[in-house]
Amino acid sequence: xGKTAFLFPGQGSQFVGMGYDLYRASAEARKIFDxxxxxxxxxIKSFCFNGPAESLKQTAVTQPAIFAHSMAAxxxxxxxxxxPDLVAGHSVGELAALVAxxxxxxxxxFRVVSVRGHAMQVAGKIRPGAMAxxxxxxxxxxxxxxxxxxASGHVTTANFNCPGQVVLSGxxxxxxxxxxxxxxxxxxxxxxxxxxxxxxxxxxxxxIAVLTDxxxxxxxxxxxxxxxxxxxxxxxxxxxxxxxxxxxxxxxPVRWTESMQRLAAKGVTHALEVGPGTVLTxxxxxxxxxxxxxxxxxxxxxxxxxxxxxxT
Numbered sequence: 001x002g003k004t005a006f007l008f009p010g011q012g013s014q015f016v017g018m019g020y021d022l023y024r025a026s027a028e029a030r031k032i033f034d035x036x037x038x039x040x041x042x043x044i045k046s047f048c049f050n051g052p053a054e055s056l057k058q059t060a061v062t063q064p065a066i067f068a069h070s071m072a073a074x075x076x077x078x079x080x081x082x083x084p085d086l087v088a089g090h091s092v093g094e095l096a097a098l099v100a101x102x103x104x105x106x107x108x109x110f111r112v113v114s115v116r117g118h119a120m121q122v123a124g125k126i127r128p129g130a131m132a133x134x135x136x137x138x139x140x141x142x143x144x145x146x147x148x149x150x151a152s153g154h155v156t157t158a159n160f161n162c163p164g165q166v167v168l169s170g171x172x173x174x175x176x177x178x179x180x181x182x183x184x185x186x187x188x189x190x191x192x193x194x195x196x197x198x199x200x201x202x203x204x205x206x207x208i209a210v211l212t213d214x215x216x217x218x219x220x221x222x223x224x225x226x227x228x229x230x231x232x233x234x235x236x237x238x239x240x241x242x243x244x245x246x247x248x249x250x251x252x253p254v255r256w257t258e259s260m261q262r263l264a265a266k267g268v269t270h271a272l273e274v275g276p277g278t279v280l281t282x283x284x285x286x287x288x289x290x291x292x293x294x295x296x297x298x299x300x301x302x303x304x305x306x307x308x309x310x311x312t
Contacts, residue, residue, distance in 0.1 A: 002269025003085035006077075006100055007284075007293065008070045008093030010254075011062050011195070013277035016051035018297075019069040023049070025299045028075035032106070036068040039110040044068050059124070059196050063092045063117030064110065069297065070096040070275030071106055076302050077274065086235065086268060088228040088259050090280060091159075091200070092116065094249060100274070101223040103242055108218040115214040119207035120250065124197020126206045130175040131158060131195050132168045136188030139257075142166040145181055152177045158200035159254045162286035167193070169201040204250045211250060215243055226266070233258035235266065260287045272296035272305050 022029035023045075036044045047056055048065045055061055070093065077083075089097035092113065099109045134142055139160055146155050146168065155170030155178050168178050175192070182190040198204065220243050226235035229245040233255040236242060260283070263271070271293045273280045281293040295301040 003267045004083075005086045005088065005263055005268045005271040005291075006074070006084040006097070006274045006296075007271050007280045008087070008089035008096035008100070009066060009273060009275045009277055009280055010089070010091035010093045011059070011066065011199075013275065013279050014056050014062050014065055015276060016049075016053050016056060018048045018065065018276045019072050020049045021299045022069075022072045022076060022302075026072070026076050026079070028079050029072035032072040032075055033068055035107065036064065036110055039107055040064055040114050042114070057194070057196075059121040060114075060118040063120075064113050066092060066275060067096055067109060067113040071099065071109070073274045073297050073302060074100055076299070077272070077296060077305070080302065082272070082305060084225060084272075086226050086228065086263060086266060088263060089230075090256055091230065091249070091254050093275065094227075094230055094246060096275065097227055098223075098242060098246070101225050101227045101237075103220055103223050103227065103239060104218055112211075112214055112218060116207070116211055116250075119210040120199065120204060121196055123204045123206040124195075127198070127203040128172065129154075129170055129198025129201065129203040130172045131193040131198060132175050132179050132190060133193055134166050134168060134179075134182045134187050134190045136164050137166060137182060137185060138164075139166060141185060142168070142182075145178060145185065146170075149174055149177055149181065154198075154202055156201050157253050158198075160257045161254075162257055162260075162283040164188075164286070165283075167200075169198040170203065171198070200249070200251065200253055202251055207250050208247060212247055215247060228259045228262055230254040230256070230259065233262050235262065256283065257287055260284055260291070264288045264291050270294070
């Protein structure tokens with residue numbers, strides 16, 4: 001029988017009402033959402049359940065909200081006896097993956113995600129930038145495109161999400177020029193993303209010192225199961241490496257395509273998307289259809305996932 005992975009989503013997966021059904025149905029989920037409000041100086045529970053959507057889009061709110069939903073879903077899965085063999089998380093989802101692998105405690109995860117979200121939002125104000133999705137270009141062409149525009153300002157590849165889907169990040173002027181050039185190079189679509197900063201680029205550098213400080217205050221344990229980090233796409237259990245990569249990730253590209261290919265090569269045949277939405281499920285269909293991904297962010301979906309865990 002093949003291995004199972006847990007995948008944790010990142011920004012863009014949030015929605016008003018996220019996690020509410022878990023909160024109503026599960027004591028474990030209630031404990032997580034109540035812990036979020038206790039640890040954070042913010043009413044994350046209310047933002048998740050009631051919005052408004054505009055507040056939920058603010059990075060300082062989005063990241064703790066997604067982390068809280070993922071942790072609640074994880075606890076419900078654990079209660080049902082569903083356990084992963086490997087874990088990975090997309091951008092902020094990597095924090096949830098580290099908790100799932102036993103690298104850090106959930107309380108510390110809340111502290112870190114709060115600092116990370118706030119630091120990245122502030123960095124977006126200190127060094128304003130933009131992000132854009134480019135569909136239909138090969139990865140190496142997107143990399144070359146950014147290199148060719150270095151004279152126009154900083155622009156880089158921020159996310160390799162799946163074959164033919166790359167996200168660019170950098171200074172606004174350079175990103176605009178990259179969009180024009182991408183279309184000329186044959187991209188099917190090239191569009192700006194509604195984000196508050198140039199994530200996974202050098203413009204996030206102001207967030208590094210703050211993130212390093214909080215992570216130095218958090219104990220990291222050796223992972224019980226392999227974690228596939230965004231920066232390297234190489235599975236590891238090394239706590240020091242995982243901590244360093246978590247810092248580096250903020251200014252480095254998310255190598256999701258490679259991460260999922262590595263996951264499949266390690267014998268994973270089934271995965272659960274643990275948290276809000278189905279973004280990662282859709283990406284896997286474009287990366288490797290031999291890995292079946294199921295949603296595991298709602299009570300109903302988790303019940304089905306638990307019932308199906310013995311399937312091959």
